[in-house]
Amino acid sequence: MFSRRAFRLLSPLLLSLPACASSSASTPPNSPAQAEAPPPDVPFPWEARSSTAAGIETPAAASPPVLIRNATLWLATGKTIPRGSILLRDGKIAQVAEGDISPPEGARIVDAAGKFVTPGIIDTHSHLGVYPMPGTIAHLDGNEASSPVTPDVQTVDGFWPQDPAVERAVAGGVTTLQILPGSANLIGGRAVTLKLRPALSPRQMHFPGAPDGLKMACGENPKRTYGNARHAAPGTRMGNLAMQRKAFLDAKKHEDDWQRYRTTEANRLREDQKKRAAYEAEVESRKKQQAQCHDDPYLSSCAEWQKSWEKPLEPPKPSDPGAAPARDPAKETLIGAMRGSVLVHVHCYRADDMLAMLALADEVGFRVRSFHHALEAYKIRDILVQKNVSVSTWADWWGFKMEAYDGIPENIALLQESGALPIVHTDSPEGIQRMNQEASKALASGRRAGMPLTDEEAIRWLTYNPAWALGIEKRVGTLEFGKDADVVLWDRHPFSVYASAEEVWIDGATVYQKGKKRPPWSDFELGQDTGRPTTLLPGGAP
C-alpha cells in the first residue's frame, strides 16, 4: 500500500492545482491519458500525522558507543544471557552477545559484573506533568472536567515538562511513558507517549512514530465527577455507556459525512478529468487532422473536418469544489480510534464494566488495546485472552473505592498463566519510582500461590508488554539488535527490594547515573532548598 499512502500524503498539494493540468503532466507520452490517470482521491484531513505531538522531537545528543560487559542480560524476549555484553551505538542496540564483544574505537566500557541489564521500563499509565509536583491548583492539567466527553483534548497540551517527578521516574529505570488524561471523563482525550529526557516541551520528548492513545473511563469516576458532584450526566453506569455510544455513533456519522464528501469530490474530479481528457483528445485529433490535411489538402474528409475545426474549442473549466464538512477534532480522534490509528486505553475496574466496554467496542467498531487498573481482570482472563486485550494494572492496590474492592495480588500472575498480556502500570508518581518492585510483588504473589512464573515472564510486564500496548514494540521493549538503546543497568537482581538503577540510557545517551551530583532537570527545583536524591550514606542492605 506504499503508493496509496504516498499519494495521500501528496494529495493536499494536488488538490490545490487544477486537476487536469497535473494529470496530463504526469502521463507518460504516447499513452492515452484516461487509461493511466490515477483515480482521484480526497484524503481524510486527519490522517497526516501519527500523533498530534509529532513534529519537533529532539533526538538525543550524539554520544560515544557504550559497551556493557559481564552483565546478566534480561532480554525480555523470554531469554536471559547469564554473562553477556551489549553494545549501544548511534542510539541503537548495535550488538547483544553471550560472552564478550570487542569494544569499538572510542567506546566507553562499563564493567557490570554481578549486575543486570534490562530494557528501559515503560509505564502505560502516567499523569506526570499533567498532575505534577508540587500539587498546586495552578497545575491541575489532567482532567478537562468541563464536559464528560472531550476526545479533542490532548495531554501533550497540558504536560509541564518541569515536573520534578520526571527525573525521579528516570532514576527508577523508566525510559518511556504514556501520559493519559485523568478518568473524570468518559472519553478524556488523547494520550501522548514520551521518552523521558529533559526538555522544554513534551513535543520535544515525543516518542517518534508512537501513535496517540485515547483515554476512556468506565465506572465510578465519571459518575462521581458529574452525577454526584454536579447533578449532571452521567449519573449512572447506564449513562456512561449511553454517552460513550452516542459519541462514537456521532463520530461515525462525521466519518460518513467525510466519506460522502470524498466520494462526491472524487466523482467531480473524475468528471473534470474526463472532460479534460475529451478536450485533449479533441485538440490532439484536430492537430492530427490538420497535419493530414496539410500533407494532403485534397483528402476527402478535410472539408468535413474543417467544419468541426470552426467549432470553438475551449479547455474545460475545473468544476467548483464541494463544501467540505467542518473539521471536528473530537470526532476525528474517535474516528482514529475506530480506524486503529489511535490506540484505545480504557480505565475500567470491574469485570462487568470491562465486558460492557468490549460489547460497546464491538457494537460501534473499535478495539480496546489495554484495560487500565482492571482489578477484576482475573475474573474474565479467558475473554481478555480471546479478545487480545492487554491489562495494565498494579501489583496490589485495592479498596480505595467500591470498584477496587475485589483486587487481589494474584491478578497479574493469573493473567500471565492464562496467556493474557499483563502490564505493570503505576498511575502514581510514587509507584513509578520503583516499578521493578511492583513487578516483583506480583511475581512473588503468583509464586506463593503455586504458579511457576519466571523472571523472564515478569520482566516483560515492564517492557515488551507495555511497548505492545503503546504500539511501539518494534522500537523498544526488548534488548535486540536494531532497537532503540533505551537500557537500564541495575546494581543487583532487579526484583530485589534493595535494587537500584545504576545507570539509565535513552537512545544510547546517559540520562541518569546513581550518585552523580548534577543540577536538577527541573527549573522549579533550581535554587530551592530541596532534597533531590543523592545517596549520602552507604546502602544498608544485608
Added chain:
Amino acid sequence: MTNPRSVRNTFVSSLFVLTTVLAATEAFAQPRPTPAPAPAKAAEPAAAAPLAIVGGRVHTGTGEVLEDATILLEKGLVQKIGKGLAVPAGVTTIDAKGAIVTPGFVDAFTSIGLVEVSLEDSTHDDDRGGKDPIRAAFRASDGYNPASTVVGITRAEGVTSAGVVPLGGLFSGQSAWADLDGDTRESALAQGPLALHVHLDGSLDGDRGGPAAALLLAREVFDDARTFQKNRAAWERNQSRPFAASRLDLEAIGDALAGRVPVVFHVDRASDILAAVALAKEFGLRPVIAGGAEAWKIAPRLAESKIPVIVNPLEPGPTTFDTLGTRDDNAALLHAAGVPVVITTADTHNARKLRQVAGNAVRAGLPHAAAIAAITSAPAQALGLGAKYGTLAPGKVANLVVWSGDPLEIASRPLAVVIRGKKVDLANRQSALFTRYRKLPITR
C-alpha cells in the same frame, strides 16, 4: 432523592435530631454525665494456649539476633526466649528451622478498622467531621471495626499491630493501638487513648489557613486545657472565661498535658517541625513528629530531645511546598543523627506494604537492623507501649512472625503469624476470591 449521599445525609440528620432530643431529656433527668471511661486500658491478653516457636533466627527487635532460638509463649505473652529451651510436653510447636522470626510488624499510622472503602463515606469512622477543627475527644477506639477485611489482608503480610489514627481538623482526636486479631474492640485494642493527634501540616484544607493559624489555635487550646485542668472547680461553678474548646476536648487534652499520652504532630516543613517542638516544650508535652518530610534538615535538634519521627520512606518527592525537601534517605539521615525513627506506610489498604516500605529505607541507606526496629520496637516506644510491645522478650505481648527469608525482601513471605500468642489464620477475603477464581469457569 436518587443521590445516595443526600439520602445518607437525611438519614444522618434525622438520627442527629433523635439523639439530641434524647440527650436533652437525659439532661433534665440526671446530673451532667461524666465522660465515658476509655475502653480497656491495657486489655488482658486472650488466654491463648501455650505455643513454642523452635529453631528460628530471631530478630528480637532491639537489634539483637539470636541463632537457632526457641520462644515459648503462654497466656498471650512471651514467656521465655533463648537457645536450647526445653519445650514442655503437649505444647504446640511451630518449626522455624531455617526461617527468620521477628516481632510482629507495627504500622503506626493507618486507618485500619476505621475505613473499609476509601471513597465510600458510609464506610468511614476516621473523621469526626463538622466545621470545628478541635476534635481532641474523638476516639478511634470508638469506631474501630475488628471485622474489617483490611485486618485479615494486612496481617497476612506480617503486620500484627496498627496505630489507628483519626484524621480531620486541627486536633483530630485520639488514636488506638490495634492488634490485628480479635472479634471485639476489647479483644483487639491494646490501649485507648494511644496518642493525641494534631495536624499542623498546612494543606489545601479549607479548615485552616496554614501552620501559622494552626499554631495559634493549637496554643490557645493547649493553654485553655491547662487552665481548665488547674481550675476545674471554677469551671464547674461557671466562673471560667470562655474556652476555645469543649469540655470533652479539654479533658482529652489533659491526658497529653499530664504526659500520659504523647502528642503526634503531623507536620512536614522543617521550620514547622521546630515550631511544633517549641510548642511541645512550652506545654510540657511528649511530642512525636509524623510526616517529617524535612526532618532530616533538623536531625541534630530532634536527636537532642530524642523526639521520634514517623516517616514514610516512599514519599515520592516535593508533592507540596511544605515537602520540597523530601528525600529518599530521610530515615537513614535521621537514624544516623540519633533520632528514633518509626517507619509507616501512612496508608490503610496498603499497610501490608510496610516491609517493602522499610526495605526501601534500607535501599536508601538505613541499616537493616534499624529498619526492623523502625517497624517493631520504635513505634511501640514512640507511642508509649514499649513495655508491652515491639520486642521479643519475656513478658511482652506475643506478636511475632515467622518468615521464609529476609522479611524486608519482596520474595519472602510469612510462614506463620502469631498475635497475642495465637497462630492466626492467613486466609482473608482476597485469598477467598483467589480460590474461587483459581480455575475458570468458576463453580459456586
